[in-house]
Amino acid sequence: MRILMTGGTGLLGNAIGRRIARTNQLLVLSREGKNAMSRVSYPCEMLAWNGQSEISPRWLEGVEGLIHLAGESIGQGRWTPERKQALRDSRLQPLEQIDQALRFHNRQLRVLISASGVGYYGNRGDEELNEESSPGNDFLAQLCVDWEKAALALPSKRSLVLRLGPVLAPDAGFIKEVVGMFKKFGAARLGSGQHFLSWIHIEDVAEIVAQALTNPSYSGPINAVAPEALRNSEWTEKLAAATNTFKIPAGAPAFALKVMFGEMADMMLSSQKVNPTRLQSQKFQFRYPTFDSALKRLFPTEPSPH
Ligand SMILES: NC(=O)c1ccc[n+]([C@@H]2O[C@H](COP(=O)([O-])OP(=O)(O)OC[C@H]3O[C@@H](n4cnc5c(N)ncnc54)[C@H](OP(=O)(O)O)[C@@H]3O)[C@@H](O)[C@H]2O)c1
Numbered sequence: 001m002r003i004l005m006t007g008g009t010g011l012l013g014n015a016i017g018r019r020i021a022r023t024n025q026l027l028v029l030s031r032e033g034k035n036a037m038s039r040v041s042y043p044c045e046m047l048a049w050n051g052q053s054e055i056s057p058r059w060l061e062g063v064e065g066l067i068h069l070a071g072e073s074i075g076q077g078r079w080t081p082e083r084k085q086a087l088r089d090s091r092l093q094p095l096e097q098i099d100q101a102l103r104f105h106n107r108q109l110r111v112l113i114s115a116s117g118v119g120y121y122g123n124r125g126d127e128e129l130n131e132e133s134s135p136g137n138d139f140l141a142q143l144c145v146d147w148e149k150a151a152l153a154l155p156s157k158r159s160l161v162l163r164l165g166p167v168l169a170p171d172a173g174f175i176k177e178v179v180g181m182f183k184k185f186g187a188a189r190l191g192s193g194q195h196f197l198s199w200i201h202i203e204d205v206a207e208i209v210a211q212a213l214t215n216p217s218y219s220g221p222i223n224a225v226a227p228e229a230l231r232n233s234e235w236t237e238k239l240a241a242a243t244n245t246f247k248i249p250a251g252a253p254a255f256a257l258k259v260m261f262g263e264m265a266d267m268m269l270s271s272q273k274v275n276p277t278r279l280q281s282q283k284f285q286f287r288y289p290t291f292d293s294a295l296k297r298l299f300p301t302e303p304s305p306h
Pocket of ligand 1: 006007008009010011012013029030031032036050051069070071072073074086090091115116117118164165166167168173174
């Protein structure tokens with residue numbers, strides 16, 4: 001299938017691209033155009049696009065799939081009003097432009113896959129969440145609601161949005177941020193440490209996308225999280241052991257996080273116990289169903305045989 005991809009140069013874009021490039025033809029839209037070839041690890045055609053300007057009809061020729069991953073990084077920088085606007089615009093404007101172009105040229109996609117996040121659910125304590133649960137009402141939840149609505153409005157025979165938990169990948173994204181903090185300050189639970197993290201390993205994300213491209217029963221919102229959500233105190237303990245980090249018994253008080261990170265601290269302290277209900281009903285086989293299995297892959301203790 002010929003697939004248009006936004007955000008193909010990023011963390012998830014590379015993992016997904018490597019998984020699907022053998023059987024699909026990928027056209028990646030990047031703000032850096034051809035210069036972005038050095039940022040991808042899979043074969044593709046690279047097209048220059050800033051996410052806001054018109055889509056060239058040539059880019060749509062023969063295109064049957066869209067994978068939308070573009071977006072300013074949510075976990076970096078304080079959420080000033082300007083940054084919040086950039087977080088929204090960088091996700092919504094590309095969808096609006098592609099929507100307009102498809103409609104203008106009377107085109108319909110076969111399949112659309114867009115990223116979203118478990119931030120959709122807001123801060124929910126110990127509540128068990130599935131795809132039918134209501135959204136939250138904070139900034140991130142509203143962003144996810146609007147992002148999903150925009151994605152599901154595009155003309156496509158089948159559309160799905162992946163409510164991703166923080167993605168565990170070697171020396172990148174969530175792991176890089178947290179291990180960086182551990183090295184600087186020691187391993188500390190955040191606030192009470194009682195809040196749940198619903199995470200997923202990057203190889204499982206790539207596999208979900210590969211299956212969703214061809215399996216017609218994947219559609220609508222899908223929780224892309226492993227079946228084992230952990231409390232902050234639990235995963236902090238496990239990650240500290242895997243990285244041999246000194247533990248700070250008192251933890252990091254919530255007010256200190258608020259001072260350091262502003263409104264973004266709400267995201268660090270918010271609790272989502274999300275079940276991958278729809279993936280499980282598809283009998284999706286997680287390669288990394290437990291945090292321990294993911295950590296073993298990320299921080300191997302034995303030398304690889306190769
Ligand atoms: N990684 C996670 O833990 C996680 C968890 C939940 C949800 N998600 C969502 O999944 C998507 C992909 O995540 P990721 O970790 O792969 O992100 P990433 O590594 O930061 O890559 C995102 C890509 O978006 C493009 N981009 C960034 N700012 C942009 C802007 N202002 N306008 C247009 N394009 C812009 C960039 O492509 P160019 O520089 O080539 O233009 C970049 O490669 C994001 O929407 C993210 O919010 C990720």
